[in-house]
Amino acid sequence: MIRAIVTDIEGTTSDIRFVHNILFPYARQHLASFLRENAHQPEVAAALHSVREEADQPQADLDAVTEILLGFMDQDRKSTGLKALQGMIWRDGYVNGSFTGHLYPDVLPALTRWKAQGIELYVYSSGSVAAQKLLFGYSDEGDITDLFSGYFDTHVGAKREVAAYRAIAAEIGQPAEQLLFLSDIHQELDAAAEAGWQTLQLLRGDADGESRHRQVTDFSQINPESI
Numbered sequence: 001m002i003r004a005i006v007t008d009i010e011g012t013t014s015d016i017r018f019v020h021n022i023l024f025p026y027a028r029q030h031l032a033s034f035l036r037e038n039a040h041q042p043e044v045a046a047a048l049h050s051v052r053e054e055a056d057q058p059q060a061d062l063d064a065v066t067e068i069l070l071g072f073m074d075q076d077r078k079s080t081g082l083k084a085l086q087g088m089i090w091r092d093g094y095v096n097g098s099f100t101g102h103l104y105p106d107v108l109p110a111l112t113r114w115k116a117q118g119i120e121l122y123v124y125s126s127g128s129v130a131a132q133k134l135l136f137g138y139s140d141e142g143d144i145t146d147l148f149s150g151y152f153d154t155h156v157g158a159k160r161e162v163a164a165y166r167a168i169a170a171e172i173g174q175p176a177e178q179l180l181f182l183s184d185i186h187q188e189l190d191a192a193a194e195a196g197w198q199t200l201q202l203l204r205g206d207a208d209g210e211s212r213h214r215q216v217t218d219f220s221q222i223n224p225e226s227i
């Protein structure tokens with residue numbers, strides 16, 4: 001019996017193109033000015049410190065660290081420091097109405113149904129928890145953050161690491177076999193399955209089709225009671 005569902009964002013609840021064509025370019029465009037204006041803020045300084053450590057360049061000045069971050073963006077590196085900064089930059093875009101968080105139309109009805117069935121809902125994304133709350137707080141369907149009992153990002157571990165799913169299960173406080181992870185990426189699902197979780201792969205058009213996981217094309221096809 002499934003007690004909790006943990007969902008990925010990019011390619012699962014939301015279109016990859018929204019993340020890659022809207023969110024990522026917005027963060028790239030505003031990165032340098034955001035850092036010039038906010039580098040002294042404690043949470044920005046902490047993220048910059050983490051990026052300098054990750055790049056093994058503890059002395060990098062602001063221009064150098066900006067270049068490092070642009071390089072991380074080019075690689076789509078799931079750097080915790082970069083993800084924290086992107087989330088801070090996106091806040092303005094959501095608040096000033098430049099964009100809303102994309103949701104596939106099948107997502108909200110399914111989340112609402114599962115929640116009504118007594119299933120707890122969580123998010124696990126490489127995007128920072130703050131960025132996740134923004135996407136669902138300023139979504140195409142309005143603020144849907146009330147649906148979620150919690151959020152996890154790379155502070156709990158990388159999404160292809162088994163240990164991350166063990167840590168999430170411990171935080172949720174349910175046995176792994178009663179947890180369902182939804183993702184488009186088979187390596188993430190492999191790690192969750194190795195941790196004992198149930199898994200389902202979303203095939204949203206251009207998703208990776210090669211996997212040993214059960215596959216669906218949208219959330220309407222998911223019945224947690226039959227898993």
Ligand SMILES: CSCCC(=O)C(=O)COP(=O)(O)O
Nearest residue numbers: 008009010125126127131132
């Ligand atoms: C919180 S939305 C932005 C998602 C993001 O930054 C990203 O790298 C995609 O990560 P995911 O783990 O959702 O595939």
Ligand SMILES: [Mg+2]
Nearest residue numbers: 008010011184
């Ligand atoms: Mg994904």
